[in-house]
Amino acid sequence: MDNCDKKVYWVWLSQIPGIGAKRFHLLLERFGDPIKVWDAASEELFSLSPVLGKNVVSDIINQRQDKILDKIYESLRSSQYRIITLLDQEYPYLLSQIYDPPPILYCKGRRVQDNYFGISIVGSRRSTGYGRQMAERFGYELAKAGIIVVSGLARGIDAMAHFGALRAGGATVGVLGCGIDRVYPPENKKLFKIMEEEGTILTEYPPGTSPLAGNFPARNRIISGMTNGTMVIEAGLKSGSLITVDFALEQGREVYALPGNISIDQSAGTNKLLKEGAKLVTDVWDVLEDFGIERQKGQDNAISVQLDFFETQVYNALQEGERHIEELSKDTKMDIQKLNSVLTMLEVKGIVKQMPGKIFIKTWDA
Amino acid sequence: MLAKVKSAGIFGIDGYTVDVEVDITNGLPVFDIVGLPDLSVRESKERVRAAIKNSGFEFPVKRITVNLAPADTKKEGPAFDLAIAMGILAATDQIQIDKDFDPLYLGELSLDGTLRPINGVLPMLLSVRELHKKVVLPKSNAMEASNVSGMDIYSFETLRELVSCLKGESCLVSFKSANIFDMGFEATFADDFSEVKGQESVKRALEIAAAGGHNVIMIGPPGSGKTMLARRLPSILPDLTYNEALEITRIYSAAGLLKGGDGIIKQRPFMSPHHTISGSALVGGGRIPVPGQISLAHHGVLFLDELPEFRKDILEVLRQPLEDGEITISRAQGSATFPSKFMLVGSMNPCSCGHFGETGENAQECTCTPMQIKRYLSKISGPLLDRFDIHVEVPSLSFKKITGNEKNESSKEIRNRVNRAREKQVMRYTKENIYYNAQLGSRQIRKFCPIDSAGKDLMGKAFASLKLSARAYDRILKVSRTIADLEGSTNIETYHLAEAIQYRSMDRQYWI
Numbered sequence: 001m002d003n004c005d006k007k008v009y010w011v012w013l014s015q016i017p018g019i020g021a022k023r024f025h026l027l028l029e030r031f032g033d034p035i036k037v038w039d040a041a042s043e044e045l046f047s048l049s050p051v052l053g054k055n056v057v058s059d060i061i062n063q064r065q066d067k068i069l070d071k072i073y074e075s076l077r078s079s080q081y082r083i084i085t086l087l088d089q090e091y092p093y094l095l096s097q098i099y100d101p102p103p104i105l106y107c108k109g110r111r112v113q114d115n116y117f118g119i120s121i122v123g124s125r126r127s128t129g130y131g132r133q134m135a136e137r138f139g140y141e142l143a144k145a146g147i148i149v150v151s152g153l154a155r156g157i158d159a160m161a162h163f164g165a166l167r168a169g170g171a172t173v174g175v176l177g178c179g180i181d182r183v184y185p186p187e188n189k190k191l192f193k194i195m196e197e198e199g200t201i202l203t204e205y206p207p208g209t210s211p212l213a214g215n216f217p218a219r220n221r222i223i224s225g226m227t228n229g230t231m232v233i234e235a236g237l238k239s240g241s242l243i244t245v246d247f248a249l250e251q252g253r254e255v256y257a258l259p260g261n262i263s264i265d266q267s268a269g270t271n272k273l274l275k276e277g278a279k280l281v282t283d284v285w286d287v288l289e290d291f292g293i294e295r296q297k298g299q300d301n302a303i304s305v306q307l308d309f310f311e312t313q314v315y316n317a318l319q320e321g322e323r324h325i326e327e328l329s330k331d332t333k334m335d336i337q338k339l340n341s342v343l344t345m346l347e348v349k350g351i352v353k354q355m356p357g358k359i360f361i362k363t364w365d366a
Numbered sequence: 367m368l369a370k371v372k373s374a375g376i377f378g379i380d381g382y383t384v385d386v387e388v389d390i391t392n393g394l395p396v397f398d399i400v401g402l403p404d405l406s407v408r409e410s411k412e413r414v415r416a417a418i419k420n421s422g423f424e425f426p427v428k429r430i431t432v433n434l435a436p437a438d439t440k441k442e443g444p445a446f447d448l449a450i451a452m453g454i455l456a457a458t459d460q461i462q463i464d465k466d467f468d469p470l471y472l473g474e475l476s477l478d479g480t481l482r483p484i485n486g487v488l489p490m491l492l493s494v495r496e497l498h499k500k501v502v503l504p505k506s507n508a509m510e511a512s513n514v515s516g517m518d519i520y521s522f523e524t525l526r527e528l529v530s531c532l533k534g535e536s537c538l539v540s541f542k543s544a545n546i547f548d549m550g551f552e553a554t555f556a557d558d559f560s561e562v563k564g565q566e567s568v569k570r571a572l573e574i575a576a577a578g579g580h581n582v583i584m585i586g587p588p589g590s591g592k593t594m595l596a597r598r599l600p601s602i603l604p605d606l607t608y609n610e611a612l613e614i615t616r617i618y619s620a621a622g623l624l625k626g627g628d629g630i631i632k633q634r635p636f637m638s639p640h641h642t643i644s645g646s647a648l649v650g651g652g653r654i655p656v657p658g659q660i661s662l663a664h665h666g667v668l669f670l671d672e673l674p675e676f677r678k679d680i681l682e683v684l685r686q687p688l689e690d691g692e693i694t695i696s697r698a699q700g701s702a703t704f705p706s707k708f709m710l711v712g713s714m715n716p717c718s719c720g721h722f723g724e725t726g727e728n729a730q731e732c733t734c735t736p737m738q739i740k741r742y743l744s745k746i747s748g749p750l751l752d753r754f755d756i757h758v759e760v761p762s763l764s765f766k767k768i769t770g771n772e773k774n775e776s777s778k779e780i781r782n783r784v785n786r787a788r789e790k791q792v793m794r795y796t797k798e799n800i801y802y803n804a805q806l807g808s809r810q811i812r813k814f815c816p817i818d819s820a821g822k823d824l825m826g827k828a829f830a831s832l833k834l835s836a837r838a839y840d841r842i843l844k845v846s847r848t849i850a851d852l853e854g855s856t857n858i859e860t861y862h863l864a865e866a867i868q869y870r871s872m873d874r875q876y877w878i
Contacts, residue, residue, distance in 0.1 A: 125735070126735060126736065153738050156736065160565045186765070201404060326566055328569075337849070338861075340865040340868040340869075342864075344865070344867045344868055347828070348831055350831060356759070356871075357759055357761055357763055358871075
């Protein structure tokens with residue numbers, strides 16, 4: 001029996017409705033291998049009814065059809081995605097260490113390297129501009145340092161973390177709460193495409209699964225489970241990111257949190273985590289030192305691009321934080337028309353970023 | 367006995383001559399009006415009868431037939447009262463019709479014989495001034511009529527006064543207006559930009575918009591002053607020329623909206639319809655077409671507050687008149703064309719709760735999800751958004767307080783700069799049949815908005831790094847042309863482009 005034949009039974013068992021990771025592991029413990037479940041006598045399965053539930057047992061028995069196996073064979077040969085079982089070498093080793101690792105992963109894109117360090121970056125979908133910028137920054141800096149950046153391919157923080165890692169040319173993994181053939185949320189279509197080529201997308205849900213609200217907490221256990229630590233950029237008090245943190249703690253992983261403005265809802269969750277003992281992060285070295293990477297002396301602050309007199313004035317005015325265009329006009333004593341053109345030049349040079357409401361901030365790496 | 371006098375009717379904003387024929391024969395006393403009169407014309411029987419009697423003349427107890435020719439056009443309004451009365455008086459030999467004095471008679475009669483003002487005098491006279499040189503009308507319409515050059519205007523208070531003049535009992539003097547404007551004139555505005563504290567970036571954007579005739583969309587939280595700023599926009603628009611004033615007055619007169627005074631409108635109009643407006647109220651319509659808001663905003667500003675709240679189909683009907691500068695409304699009665707060269711100013715909130723992107727001490731937090739924001743912004747269709755050359759963000763109140771170096775320029779100072787920039791444009795486009803930068807087509811943009819290699823370099827980089835959409839390219843060129851004109855520069859310099867790029871907020875993708 002080759003590997004493919006063996007996989008078929010893994011997939012078959014994992015696809016039976018009602019069989020999640022927990023019941024799968026229960027059966028695995030009892031029978032040793034999914035093929036034995038296929039071969040088992042009905043009586044033996046029925047004897048498990050008290051543990052599995054009557055409906056699940058009858059489902060297993062009903063699903064023991066050859067045509068279902070044929071279908072799975074076909075999907076195994078699909079070029080759209082690949083299927084990884086818990087036994088495969090490719091299965092992320094950190095994930096296999098958790099209490100209920102998904103028996104099957106559907107996967108697209110690059111293979112996750114065998115021994116890796118990973119950090120998951122999570123945060124509210126309703127994020128602030130600051131949050132998105134920081135997600136991009138840490139995604140970039142962690143990936144640059146060779147850490148795999150894991151997130152959920154959702155809106156806001158998630159997407160920015162992926163973008164940051166991709167920009168650094170590093171490895172990044174997106175974990176879905178739906179089937180591998182679905183794009184959710186739809187506005188991330190472009191990101192999905194890039195991730196398929198330059199990153200990795202994986203999910204435990206079989207193709208065709210809708211992004212049901214109930215799937216996401218379970219997905220979060222994979223996000224935290226795949227990594228050595230979870231970093232929360234921004235989270236409200238009821239954010240799903242806090243579920244990921246709970247999983248990380250359960251799994252014995254580190255929790256990092258970014259301090260935030262105390263008057264904003266989106267920071268309430270992270271600030272609460274900090275109070276409860278999460279590690280406070282103000283730069284990437286706070287994370288990297290846990291991996292034994294030496295803190296390096298901060299690079300000098302000189303910017304590499306040439307700025308003229310007016311641009312320098314605006315740049316200096318932005319040192320203290322975000323500024324509205326009229327504040328800048330007051331600070332730099334420039335009139336609006338001059339300032340507008342200087343700001344465009346700074347934006348094009350990548351030194352200044354514009355936020356909704358004509359607010360300007362210095363980019364983090366400037 | 368038969369008598370013929372002349373009058374005029376109006377359709378849309380065009381007038382036409384109406385021959386009023388009155389025939390009086392012996393027979394049962396009947397008073398008939400034919401020639402497709404509507405109810406208000408038919409009711410003139412009663413007004414005419416009473417006015418003739420109460421002015422001390424005799425109303426014949428005979429069979430009276432009045433024909434309004436051309437008989438196949440529907441007539442409406444009380445403007446024929448005077449002509450019918452004069453016809454009856456002439457047919458009964460109470461007055462003599464002078465061959466040399468055959469004017470147009472316009473006016474509504476009151477029961478006591480007083481002449482009451484009518485609507486549409488200016489458009490009627492403008493349309494028929496080639497055919498007729500004399501007009502008799504109520505005193506209160508005289509000022510309005512005096513704007514039509516080459517017309518002898520005779521105005522009277524009462525029917526009796528008119529008749530005694532015709533009989534030679536007092537002399538016939540034509541009305542001369544004391545103030546005829548041949549040149550542009552300066553208007554006075556109730557709202558002035560000097561009253562606006564701060565908001566320098568918005569003021570600058572509006573100045574550019576006024577100079578180039580660009581349509582503007584303002585994005586900002588509720589209460590940030592979008593309406594207040596828009597209301598002041600007409601005060602910095604270029605001075606009205608006499609011909610433009612005449613065109614505006616013509617529309618207002620036809621719509622019956624001309625209020626006494628000088629008889630001519632000296633201010634650029636500012637129309638601000640509510641977002642529940644219907645399609646025909648916006649562009650014009652009705653059984654007999656009347657001008658809509660876009661025509662009433664001719665040579666002025668049409669301000670659509672809370673743009674996403676307007677019905678989508680209503681906004682789409684704006685697209686064609688925006689391109690053509692006029693709207694043709696076809697009805698069973700015929701079709702009327704109304705001019706509609708207006709500057710479109712829209713305002714909207716950045717999201718449905720209105721607080722997205724707000725910062726500052728007393729900022730309110732946005733409670734919208736990214737999806738809701740996206741849906742809200744997508745209520746404005748791409749083609750409509752394309753009509754707005756300038757997008758400007760209006761910040762919330764908390765920022766207004768912090769401004770220190772505000773210039774508080776008066777509208778007049780700004781208008782002077784705008785006038786100079788407009789002059790440059792008119793000179794440049796003499797051969798192009800356009801007047802200002804916003805009208806540039808894509809071929810003309812290539813011709814009149816050339817940019818050097820440094821400019822091209824900036825545009826390339828800006829599009830790549832700021833994620834602007836492709837449709838922004840031509841708009842940025844047009845706006846930078848206006849910025850250069852304001853500065854008096856012949857060439858578009860890189861810093862003009864750089865400033866123009868800042869006025870494309872809606873193209874940015876930071877709205878998530």
